[in-house]
Amino acid sequence: MIPVQLSLSYGQAFVAPDRRRHRSSMAVRFPEPPLLAAKGACAMISDSTLRNNLAKQAGDLSVKGFLADYFATPDHWDVKTSATRVLRALNAWCFSQNRQLSDGSYVSSLSAMVFHGRQAHLFHMGDTLVFRLRGAEFEQLSRDHVTDLGGYRYPSRAMGMDSGLEIDYINVPLKQGDIFLFTTQVIQGTLMPSDYVRLIREDVSDLDAACERLAAAARERAQERGYGGDQFCFQLVRIDALPDEASQEKPGRVYGDLPIPPELSPGDHLDGLEVLSVLSRTAQSRVYHVRDRHCGREMVMKAPSPELSNRNAYLEHFLLQQWVVERVKSPFVVRIMEPSRPRRFLYYLMAHVRGETLTEWARRHPQASLEQRLDIANQLGKAVQALHHRDLLHQRIHPDNVLIDAHGQVVLADFSACHLRDVDGHRRSRSLVRQLGLTEHSAPEYALEDDVGRRSDQYSLASTTYWLLTGELPYALAPNRLRSHTDLEQLAYRSARTLNPEVPVALDDALRRALDPQRALRFRRMSEFRRALRPPRDGARMGGQAGTQAPREPARFWQGIAGILLLLLVLSWLLR
Incomplete structure (x- = not known):
């Protein structure tokens, strides 16, 4: 007997005088069976405020962004x-972008319903409306979050409105024949519940x-009634069939239940991949250089260590790593590659970068110019910023995790400690880094178990840059050896100029600030630090002489003035 799968139908209608200036957006995604079993189907609607110059962009972004990222989350x-x-x-x-905008914002109300198995999961914020029609019963499932200001109703909770996000979540059991209506706040004051039921039931076979x-x-x-009814949108979703309870698959079955690969050596084969060399063996993972025998493409395979079969906490994070890297689109961050055939073991594939680590590059180029080194540091800063734009912390930035290809392109690799910067992630972030081991470039807060954040990555970037410019570390005591907060007093910054006179004064000051032991005293934004990493201009080379003469010129000027006054005083005394 063929198992029944979830099946649904939907219809939509949009009324607006100018579709290019609408402020609402709606969509339904019903994926293919493998993804449907893991993630379900999704219907959603968003709506921005009337007086928002970016209303259309805000509504479209929230819908498209959620659908793109939700179906790319790990299957487990x-x-x-x-x-x-x-x-x-x-x-x-959205919130970070809004802080840089003066005309409009990416703020929108949002309701997203995920139909998975025999359940519907509603995620809601703001004043969009979601109703359920079951038989003759018409019920509102969403809750309005609105505030009246000057006769206008504004959402009091919405996407992009604040740094923290409060989400209403409800779980609704499904029945065959259930119909869900998605619409916006502008409908208030027009139709009554009886109108909805009558108009939907008039011919339910055609939802459009x-x-x-x-x-x-x-x-x-x-x-x-004299309302401004120039923009309405309606979306109906009907449940046509539900899967049998016995046929529902366990979430995460696709990747989460796959076995860990055995120990591999050059010449071994796995899922059509030939191992060319072993790049790394650590207590947590194995990294191999492999070639796809089907297409000849060379890639890098990362798999959990065979000894970690019972380390479920690390395995859960390993499954997160691929999803983390897939979300970041940057030439400075290594790309995830899709296998040419289904996986039978737990691993993921990355693009193979033909190059060397930053440690090897520095060893082979001891005479590299200041401009070359700053260019590398700036590229690395772009890679870290690309992660931060997706709300991700790298947490293990150091020279051995930075690759440089033959063209001088920097690629950030190794995401074993990468973590989402969410509300409850500080403790998990710290414990993950400590489990993998702190490095000499780790920020002090990791050793002291304080809160971590983007400025922690800023410290590691600055420490790596300092090492690249001087060959040394900024403190005599490495931060990863701190035992208590009193040890912070031993962290006395060593000026980079004492080790490399070519380092400009402004850059040395920027490094000092980015390397401050107190996280709150570092640069507020990564972009501020990155501006200091730009190579100096030809007309203003900030090497040893330019950096030392400028501060002395005011002193010499006033010394000359004092000398002249003294001479005049002596002359006046002699001529009396």
Whole structure:
């Protein structure tokens, strides 16, 4: 007997005089069966405020961004974990962009419903509306979060409104024949519950026509009552079939239950991949240089260490690593590669970078110019910024994790400690880094078990840059050897100029600030530190002489003035 799968139908209608200036967005995604079993289907709607110059962009971004990232989350995450993490990451990005905008914002109300198995999961913020029609019962599932200001109703909770995001979550059991309506706040004051039921039930076989009937009726009622009914949107989703309870697959089955690969050596084969060399063996993972025998493509395979079969906490993070890197699109961050055939073991594939580590590069180029070294540091800063834009912390930036290809392109690799910067992630971030081991470039807060964040990556970037410019560390006592907060007093910054006179004064000051033992005293934004990493201009080379003469010139000027006054005083005394 063929097992029944989830099946649904949907319809939409949109009324707006100018579709290019609409402020609402809606969508339904019903993926293919393998992804459907793992993640389900999704219907959502978003709506921005009337007086927002970026209303269209805000509405479209929230819908497209959620759909793109939710279905790319690791298969072993449940629906609530996946949706919540994606929404928080999307909110952090929107909020960070809003702080730089003066005309408009990426703020929007949002309702997303995920249909998985025999359950519906609703995630809601703001004033968008979600109703359920079951039989003759018409019920609102979402809760309005609005504030009245000067006669206008504004959402009091929305995507991009604040750095923290409060999400309403409800779990609704599904029944065959359930119909869900998604619409926006502008509908308030037009149709009554009985109108919804009548217009939907009039011909439920055609959901697009039902949405058109709702839109036409709402617009007519708004015009009768003098409302501004120039923009309505309706979306209906009907549950046509539900999977049998016995046929529902366990979440995470695709990758989460795969076995760990055995120890591999050059010449071994796994899933059509030939091992060319072993790049790394650590207590947590194995890294191999492999070649796909089907297409001849060379890649890097990363797999958990065979000894970690019972280390479920690390294995959960290992499954997260691929998803982390897939979300970052940057030429300075290594790319994830898709295998040419299904995986039978737990691993992921990355692009193979033909190059060397930063440690090897520095050893082979001891005479490299200041401009070359600063160019490398600036590229590394771009890689770290690309992670931060996706609300990710790298947490293990050091020279052995930085690759440089034959063209001088910097690629950041090794995401074994990478973590989402979410609300409850500080403790897990620190414990993950300590489990993998602190490095001499780790920020002091990791050793002292304080809160960590983007400025922790800033410290590691600055420490790596300092080492690249001087060959030494900024402190005599490495931060990873700190035992208590009193040890912070022993961290006395050694000026980079004493080790390399070519280092400009301004850059030395920037390094001093980015390497401050107190996280709160470092640069507020990575972009501020990166500006100091730009190579000096030809007309203003900030080497030894330029950096030392400029501060002395005011002193010499006033010394000359004092000498002249003294001479005049002596002359006046002699001429009396």
